[in-house]
Amino acid sequence: MNNNSCTYDDGSTPNITIVGAGFSGICAAIKLKKELSIDTFTIYDLENDLGGTWMVNSYPGCACDVPSHLYSFSFELNPDWSEKFSPAQEIQQYIVGMAKKYDLYKHIQFQTAVHDCQWDDALCKWIVQLKRSNGQEETIYTDILLTGAGALRIPNIPEVFKQFQGPMCHSAQWDNSLPIDGKNVAIIGNGASAVQIIPEIAPRVKSLSVFQRHPSWIIPRANKVYSGFSKWIMRNVPLVQRVYRWLQFISADIVYGSFVEGSTLHKVSKYLAMKHLTAQVKDEALRATLTPSYSIGCKRIIVSDDFYPALGRSNVTLETDSIDRIEGTTIITREGTRHTVDSLILATGFRVQDYCTPMNLHGKGGVSMRGLVHSKIETYLGICVKGFPNSFVFLGPNTALGHNSVLFMIECQVNFTMQCIREMIKRNMSSIDVQATAQQRVQKELERNLEGKVWTTACGSWYNDKNGHNFTIWPGSCTNYWWRTRTVDFRDFNFTKASSSSSTSVASSSVVPDESINNNRHKSKQA
Structure with a gap:
């Protein structure tokens, strides 16, 4: 028997459902196989291939703003990155390569939405409803639910743009047939996606109208191509x-200090951004328009060397007046300026608070995860939520970053989760749930750490909810998060064993009639 094998006393292993075949889901699957020798899991994904955001986003210039050698897993380093900041397709191929190496494709069911998950307290199981792209619905029972759906997934499309009567697409739903070459084009937004798209399409269009609500803080990218020798x-x-x-x-982790309002690093970051702006934008009026009035770091800091020069092109116009309405293919501002265009690109971000959608997750007593997210959710290190036993979330509330690689955070969270699963099986228990007092203690500490940080200043960031509460960013360094998650304090958790009449489970990839819930768990191949 494999020394790493993790089985119940009867030799069985739990059924595990993984939502999402992006970085989080693939990492969890690999760790289940490598560290726990568990292969009784199924990954469900809405798309027709894996890769998550890096499979979906295919807009011109799409690339990561974190260095590639850092934007990768510590257990699967890639010596063949082509550039310091690799393009989306290369990152997606990195994920595909891992899936092939660890034989994960056989565990993945594509074009399948995890529509509804209900916790059954008597069975100590999740009842999961699936919806296939062909309309077929299916119900399964699973012991453990791992959610890696991601937050930057559901496009935010303001109502006013639905009035546009010409060709249009969101940056996350890029349409390669969108008329661009030699056309009059408008792009809404100047965040991370827009800053990558604009330099790519500006030389191709007849005219480009860039609608800016608020300018972004931008620092040099300093990209480089890695040589064959490197x-x-x-x-x-x-x-x-x-x-x-x-x-x-x-x-990267040192940069976290720049998020402390008024700190030396905060001042240095602003100086570097202003120096970059001054060097690339000589026109004083344009430079003033591109200078943010909010504290640097309150919104995501963007890296780019070609955005400012693109705005200086003769065929590019920067529009800062707010949009009043749209008539046909004409965008009309509040001051009455009319922009008639052939195509419209929306770089308007994502509905971050809807990151569970289309999944409805209901824990003990029918409590809705979506409802908690839309109020003021409390979590245990962004991974566990009281009342949602055997449920672990990756890149959940307050675990995104503005300075380092989220893949590091994913690894920390997956390692934490593997410890919880191993301990539950070791104790021969059916469920694990964080204690309310422990969750409240951790949440209060998080709130204290947010004090004095730039995210508490008013800047209209997508990091904050409608009440101005930061529910997105981890208010500490990555090193601090690693320290907090490296070892699980099981005194903060309750373990429960289901009654003998309802403690067994069924294969998570099969249709489950009510009478079959007493089938045995998967018997371990090593048993």
């Missing part, structure tokens, strides 16, 4: 890649 060194001298990645991590 890749050879990374591949054949692994220690070099480890050290290089470690130095990138330390450099």
Whole structure:
């Protein structure tokens, strides 16, 4: 038997449902196989291939704004990154490569939505309703629910733009047939996606109208292409890649200090951003329009070397007046300026608070996860929520970042989850649920750590909910998060064993009639 094998006393393993085949879901699947020797899991994804956001986003210039050697898993380093900031397609291929290496495709069911999840307290199981793209519906029972759907997934499309009567697409739903070459085009927004799209399409269009609500803080990207020799060194001298990645991590984590309002690093960050703006924008009026009035870091800091030069092109117009209405294919501002265009691009962000959608997750007593998110959700390190036993969320509330790699956070969360699953099985228990007092203690600490940070200043950031509460960003360094999640304090959790008449489970990939819930768990292949 594999020394890492993790089975109940009867030799069985739990059924595990993983929502999402992006970085989070793939990481969880790999860890289940490598660390727990559990392969009784199924991954469900809405799309027709894996990769999550990096499969869906295909707009011109789409790339990561975190260095590639850092934007990868520590257990699966890639010596062959082509650039310091790799394009989306290359990142998606990195995910595909991991799935093939660890034989995960056989565990994935594509074009399948996890529509509804109800916790059954008597059975200590999740009752999961699936909806296939062909309309077929299916109900399964699962012991453990791992959610890695991601927050930057559901496009935010304001109502006013639904009046546009010409070709239109959101940056996250890019349409390669969208008329661009030699056309009059408008793009709404100047956040991370828009800043990548604009330099790519500006040379191709007849005219480009850029609608800016608020300017972004932008710092140099300083991208570089890795030479064949660099890749050879990374591949054949692994220690070099480890050290290089470690130095990138330390450099990024130090930047966290710039989120402390009024700190020296905060002032340095603003100085570097202003220096970049001054160097690239010589026109004083345009420079003033592009200078943010809010504290740097309150919104995501953007990296780019070609956005400012693109705005200086003769065929590009920056519009800062708010949009009043749309008539046909004409965008009319509140001051009456009319922009008639052939195509419209929406770089208007995502509905971050709807990150569970289309899934309805109901815990003990029917409590809705979506309802909690839309109020003021409390979590335990962004991974567990009281009243939702055997449910673990990756990149949940207050675990996103503005300075480092979220893949590091995912690894921390998955490692935490593996410890919880191992301990539950070791104790021969059926469920694990965080204690209310422990969750409240951790949440209060998080709230204290938010004090004095730039995210508490008013800037209209998508980091905050409608009440101005930051429910998105982790208010600490990545090193701090690793320290908090490296070892689980099981005194903060309650374990429950289901009654013998209802403690068994069924295969998570099959239709489950009511009378079959007393089937045995999956018997371990190593047993």
